[in-house]
Amino acid sequence: MAATTEVTSRGEADQPGRLPRGGTAKSRGGALREGGAAWVLALPFCxxxxxxxxxxxxxxxxxxxxxTRARDLRTPFAVNIVGLDNFTKALSDPLFLKAAGNTAYFxxxxxxxxxxxALAAAVVLDRGITRFRAVFRLGFYLPVITSIVAVAVVWRFLLQQDNGLINTALGWVGINGPNWLGDSHWSMPALILMASWRNFxxxxxxxxxxxxxxxxxxHEAAAIDGAGTWKRFRHITLPMLRPxxxxxxxxxxxxxxxxxxEPYVLTDGGPLSSTISMSMYTYKQFGFGNYGYAAxxxxxxFVVIAVVTAIQFRLLREKG
Known part of the structure; x- marks a missing residue:
């Protein structure tokens, strides 16, 4: 009888999801206290x-x-529900479609x-430069933490048509530099150049x-087999950098x-709306008081970002 009782108690204790009889209340009480403390700590953030x-x-x-418009803020429950009208209006809005094209170009x-x-600079800093490597890393990263207003002021001087540094350098090789920020054909390339320099x-x-x-x-094994620098980079470095x-x-x-x-501080979307973006157009609609349309x-x-991100995952993810 004693052996049977011992086997039964041991069998109950060994069953998954069940606690020994002697420690059940104490263990449950401790778990509840820990869970309550966690919720108390997380409550302000929640x-x-x-x-x-x-x-x-x-x-x-x-x-x-x-x-919803600006005048409706005092009576938010008096607005009219228009369904998908705002979305259909956006898809037929010539200026928004222009902004979408500019954003796609960008x-x-x-x-x-x-x-x-970024990859070229990383490769050079990883293997090509041994002295003052930290200084170069800081110098390349410095534009990221610099105020966009300060960056815009510097680039405005660089991109001036008559005495800007870029056009002056082009003049040294016999090229007549364009009006970077005043020509609708060159304004977007100028913003792309500035954004790439600032964010890489x-x-x-x-x-x-x-x-x-x-x-x-x-790389050493591939070099022994006769692979050159480009082949090693293409067949070893790039595949391992895929994630x-x-x-x-x-x-x-x-x-x-x-x-x-970039367009807000440099061009205000001009000239001829050649640099207006979807975000900037949305911001302007909020400024005009068209809150429902801007929303x-x-x-x-958001939908465009989700679709583009899904495409990137589909194209660049590692093949299982």
Whole structure:
């Protein structure tokens, strides 16, 4: 009988999901206290997150289906629900379509240019430069942490038509520099050049971390087999950098799809709306008091970002 009781008690204790009888109440009480303490510590963040993030998102989503204007803020429940009219209006708005085309131009040219500059700088700093490496890293990263206003002031002087440094340098080789910020054909390339110079430092730091994770013994083995520098870079470095390239491409693409600061501080969307972006056009609609329409534009930008990000994941993810 004693052996049977011992076997039964041991069998109950060994059953998954059940606690020994002697420690059940104490263990459950400790778990409840720990869970309660965790919720108490997390409660301030949860309240702030719900108040300043979740609720504004829900409210803006509702606003995108209404005709809310600035005059309706005092009577928010008196607005009319217009359904998808704001979205259909946006898709037929010539200026918004122009802004979407400008944004696509900025992303399709700016992202590859930024990533190429960042990867080239990372490769040089990883293997090519041994002395003063930290100084070069800081110098390349410095534009990222510099105020956009300060960067814009410097680039405005660089891009001046008559006595700007860029046109002066072009004149040394017999090229008559264009009116970078006053010509609708050259204004967007000028902004892309500035944005790439300002933002490639972040991608460079991430690429440096990825390059340092590539085993150098693979390069040595390939060199023994007769592979040159380009072949080693193409068949060893790039495949092993695929996750890093995916991450940098996605983050840079998301940032460039929302580009706003460059045209806002340099061109105000001109000349002839050649540099206005989707984010800037949305901002202007908020300024005009068209809150419902501006909210719908914001969600269209969100959808575009989600689609572009999904495409990048599909193209750049590692093949399983």
């Amino acid at each position: 309240l702030l997150f719900l108040t300043f993030t979740v609720w504004p998102v829900i409210q803006s989503l509702f606003m995108s289906f209404t005709d 992303v399709l040219v700016g992202v590859p240019l930024t990533l190429t500059m 430092g972040t991608a460079m730091i991430i690429f440096l971390a990825g390059l340092q994770a590539v085993p150098w013994m693979l 890093t390239i995916l991450f940098v491409s996605v983050t840079t693409g998301i940032g460039y799809l929302q580009f706003f600061e 719908s534009l914001s969600y269209l930008i």
